[in-house]
Amino acid sequence: MSRLPGLDLLRAIAIVWVMLFHSYLVGGMGEFWQAGITHGWMGVDLFFVLSGYLIGGQLLKPLSQGLPLRPGDFYLRRAFRVLPAFLVVLAIYFTVPGFREAEGIQPLWQFLTFTLNLLIDYQHNKAFSHAWSLCVEEHFYLVFPWLAWWMTRRPSAAKFVGLCVAVVAMGLALRGYVWVYEMAPVRGLDDVERSFGRRFVEDIYYPTWMRLDGLLFGVVLATIQVYRPQLWSRLQRHANGLLIAGLAVVAVAIFLFQERTALLPTVIGYPLLSLGLALLVAAGASTRSWLGRWRVPGAGWIAVASYSLYLIHKPVFHLVETAFGAQLEGRGVVAFAVYAVATFAAGALLHYVIERPFLRLRDRWKAGTIRTGAAAVTQG
Template sequence: MSRLPGLDLLRAIAIVWVMFFHAARLGSPWPPMSQFGWMGVDLFFALSGYLIGWQALRPLSQGRRLSFGDFYLRRAFRVLPAFWVVLALYLWWPEFREKPGLQPAWQFLSFSVNLLIDYGNNKAFSHAWSLCVEEHFYLVFPLLALWLTRKPALWKAAVLVAVLVGGGMALRAWAWQLSLPDGANAWVENVYYPTWMRLDGLVFGVALAAIRAYRPRTWEAMMRRSGLLALFGLIGVGAAIAVSRDRLGLQASVWAFPLVSLGMALLVAAGAAEQRWTGRLRVPGAAWLAAASFSLYLTHKASFALLERAHGATLEANGPLALAAYAAAALLGGALLYYSVERPFLRLRERLVQQRAQAADTAGATATI
């Protein structure tokens, strides 16, 4: 799928918003941006659900075979090299950590840290929780898509969405009750991090991809009304903000995630409208931020920590200077990882995929002869 300016802009907004959220403890001069920056992750989930969903559902909707080898090769080369490099830095260079405590390496390597974390004592690299959710999605979704599309039916998709979203709401309400006596750390461990609690954005994103693949006329009608989609998306995000004033409360725990995820999915749909202004909107720098967003996500907390230890006392007295300095540190750290690790492996991935395609074509031609 070629890059779209509208989706790049959303990805750029997501990473900037997340970085503001994690910069809150540094004295961010815009508390509203910091307070609700956790929603940037839900935007990432909605984008991932749509883009990965389209990659898997497009060939299936056309009666073609889904290549599991290509799918998992693409995901592995997209995620693992940069992740392993940053994990090695966290493990072998304690000064790199934003907090002293770190979960065991095997939990990061097995992508189980979001299920097992002791958040009260081990906050370093805790933002890897969202990567665990993504990896679980990558592992399960192609198999689920293959099963559901053998005999595709609208009712199956509707039931699955209702079960996953409604089930998540019920589970969060139950986990909130269990976590209440133990405070914020227990809430993070039981309500915020587990994969089964955070499927809303991925589900709504995949729903968009399914509409595009199996209901093309409906999708075209949606694209013609991309401005309305953007408006309703903003209303959904606004509603999520309204119910999230008490972020750890029951109302926010149950309702905020589906509301923000639905709003973000509508914004993704608007950004995917290639022929409309919502899909063609270009902002200087957004394309680079989108391309480097994964590297920025992996490194930004450590970049903040390194700068804070070196010059935090000096920067604390000057808010605008601190904002510029911490932003520069995050961009520098992300750029180093992106250009030295992530991009070279993405290029290698494309060569390997092309080689696999050529080998398959050759094998098919030989079999025909």
């Protein structure tokens, strides 16, 4: 499958947005970037929508053609994609303490079992905490193939819509319950981070069951594309309208999240944001849309290396600040350039030395599997 420029641009925006948000680790990047820093966490939600759309399509298309689910192939492909770079960065975190952007770190077994987002003590163990989103993705990879298989045994639009409504409603109810009964009682206490803010991260922002909206909306796009191709074609013909609508919905979500931990955005903000981002992804999937035709130099490479950049950017920020923080303080554009160059260099190193070789190995394994299967059919 050829790469779609619009989706590459969205992926590049997502990772740059996240990195800007995490620049708070080094005091930010100046007033010019403040809007990006404030709402850059939304880049993770954009990654979720993209993942739901792309992974959903990979699984649903063969199932829609009557082919059997091959979970072993799927999990092996995901392992080649996710584990090598992750394990390398994880090993550095645990063998080189100076690499960490914060002193405390959760036990190794929680990273290896992808349970970090469910068990983290955020007050004391912030190092490599951005791996929480990878945990959500891994849980999605684990469950969704079987859910897709079950849903496609007897495809039903009513059953699918009912499941989607149930997932969104569950998120609304759980986030509302936790906010009212766990967060509200400690709101206003002196130690905000230890009480209200920490509970928000640990009990609402990180847990998988609270953050399914983005993945769900991505899967909805994939389902329309696979099972309702005529509807998908009509949507693609109006991709620019989807783009405008998506930008409008995201703007409303940004306005709603001005007070990020308040009750209203906590309850309804995530599905609203995911809807807007899904509209952008639908527009980006069209090569005829403004988004799909917009060629931004370097966006394709950033998209390809986005996973490595995500894994490595926080410790790189920390290392640069440790070495040159005093000289870069208050230097605006120069500081931004130094942090950016260091991060992209480290991301490129991780991508080309670790990530890409394993992706090539995966492709060779896949090609060999196909040849073996074809030979078996011929001989049979």
